Amino acid sequence: MLLHTPTLLLVLLLGFALLGVQLWLTRSATLPRRELRPVEWLCWSSMTGFGFFLARDWMPSSIASLLGMLALAAGVTCFTAAVFQHVLQRLPPRAYWVLLGLMALPVLGSLAADGAVRVSVSCLVLALLLLPPTWVALRHGWHNEVSFRIVGGTLCVTVLGLLWRTLDAWWHPADYQDGQQDSLRAGLTFLFAFMGLLGSAFGFLLASFERVAQKMRRLASVDGLTGCFNHNTTQALFAHSLERARRERLPMSLLMLDLDHFKQVNDRYGHPVGDHVLREVAEAVRRCLRASDVFGRLGGEEFAVILPTGDDAGTRVLAERIRTAIERTDMRSDTGQVFHVTVSIGMAVIGPQLVLTPNEALHWADKALYQAKSQGRNRVVVADPWMLNTTIAEVPS
The missing domain is CATH 3.30.70.270 (Reverse transcriptase/Diguanylate cyclase domain)
Structure with a gap:
């Protein structure tokens, strides 16, 4: 049994595109735009990144991988900001932005390496960038909206999938040389890593709707000025x-x-x-x-x-x-x-x-x-x- 990675890339590209369109259409709805806008950017950035990965047959593989990785890193950063804003009502600390800058060094350094090394480095960098929002979602956001638990759970799946893909590319470099990665094992690592990220984005949208519903129920019973019952x-x-x-x-x-x-x-x-x-x-x-x-x-x-x-x-x-x-x-x-x-x-x-x-x-x-x-x-x-x-x-x- 094989999982055709280019097909998975196309599915993910379409999935993020559909979610991005849904978020774009909710611009006029009663939703927390400040939080949802970074999730929309995650969708467009991820769609762009997967598009570059699909284009490796038509442009130098190293350049396509670099541009795809940069687009995914930008999307992950936007999603991190959305999680921090939703749970803690603030942006990520300065240390996160320092980490983001430091992570660019190994990615640039892997340009001249073979495909397995690029995959290994890229997935490890993405996993490290996703650790802070995963911790915030599990530690502080688990008892917020029930649907936000989807975000915490799927972020865990994403981080574990990325780490699995990192190790698999290190242990089986032959499966990651041409960018096709048609083996079942390589396809599963890709599926867990990036389907989890798409699931996190959908979970975030559900949590935002749930938060709005809670506010509306509260406004129906509470005086908006004093916080007393109406x-x-x-x-x-x-x-x-x-x-x-x-x-x-x-x-x-x-x-x-x-x-x-x-x-x-x-x-x-x-x-x-x-x-x-x-x-x-x-x-x-x-x-x-x-x-x-x-x-x-x-x-x-x-x-x-x-x-x-x-x-x-x-x-x-x-x-x-x-x-x-x-x-x-x-x-x-x-x-x-x-x-x-x-x-x-x-x-x-x-x-x-x-x-x-x-x-x-x-x-x-x-x-x-x-x-x-x-x-x-x-x-x-x-x-x-x-x-x-x-x-x-x-x-x-």
């Missing part, structure tokens, strides 16, 4: 917590938070500073909460905190801690001026004896928030049962 998600989680507390006959608590005089902050310092204030307030609240607590933004400067197992005493302590944390947080204007904001909090402890719908419970806590506003702001007011029978008043801004 209004709809908070309402759904509150309904779930209320039903669970009723089923298990446990108390739960709800805090409604509204920043005091927030309109004055926007009017005086501008909306960008107002957005900064909302982010700082959200961070101050998060530092006070447990992992099981739910924190959401209901809209504007109004937030809610859901404590699935909150009793009266513990919730009072937490509410006061949140109020104090926000009051003590330094806010800064565009000019560096430090100012502070305060918050009014309405607190409702929903015991198992109270049968309330989610809307009724929210309105109950909202009435307590209205009382905190009307009593002077910057305070915590606990909802009393009598509030359940009063008309809901509008909370002043």
Whole structure:
């Protein structure tokens, strides 16, 4: 059985060409272009490199091998940059670029050697250049997107295939002299080495789509400005917590938070500073909460905190801690001026004896928030049962 290497070269050339066209067509799609552009360059460079390898019958073999190797090395370098950017959000370190420069010396030195030596040197250089992205993909990227594991696995296959091809060309030089390499063993080394690289590129594209899908799912449930749950998600989680507390006959608590005089902050310092204030307030609240607590933004400067197992005493302590944390947080204007904001909090402890719908419970806590506003702001007011029978008043801004 034989594996015709020129046929494999043609298949790889077409494979990288098809992937390159797909990446080119996604230029207008919602994809991380900064990461995918180097993968597109990998495709064009690999296609060019395999084209030079196919042209060895029409041009000097040493020149075709050199140009093909340089094109593949350029593509591998681009793919390395893509892996580092995707996983670590930065480019490869300076040492990698130094390694790239040093690797040019043995490649140039092998020009005058026979075909087996050129293959051996070229594959060893490519394997060394692929070691850093392989390490990053396995060490840091394995627990990112599930599909990124394809990248790590196929990079391992590529590196092992290149090393196998290096040793095979060294041990069986006769199979690597004319560039055809029709033996089964030589064909398998070529297949493992470069099909793995093509698989890594496809895996990277899948991981990019998966990352975009994750971001879209997150945007559907999270407020983009503060990182809290958005209004709809908070309402759904509150309904779930209320039903669970009723089923298990446990108390739960709800805090409604509204920043005091927030309109004055926007009017005086501008909306960008107002957005900064909302982010700082959200961070101050998060530092006070447990992992099981739910924190959401209901809209504007109004937030809610859901404590699935909150009793009266513990919730009072937490509410006061949140109020104090926000009051003590330094806010800064565009000019560096430090100012502070305060918050009014309405607190409702929903015991198992109270049968309330989610809307009724929210309105109950909202009435307590209205009382905190009307009593002077910057305070915590606990909802009393009598509030359940009063008309809901509008909370002043």
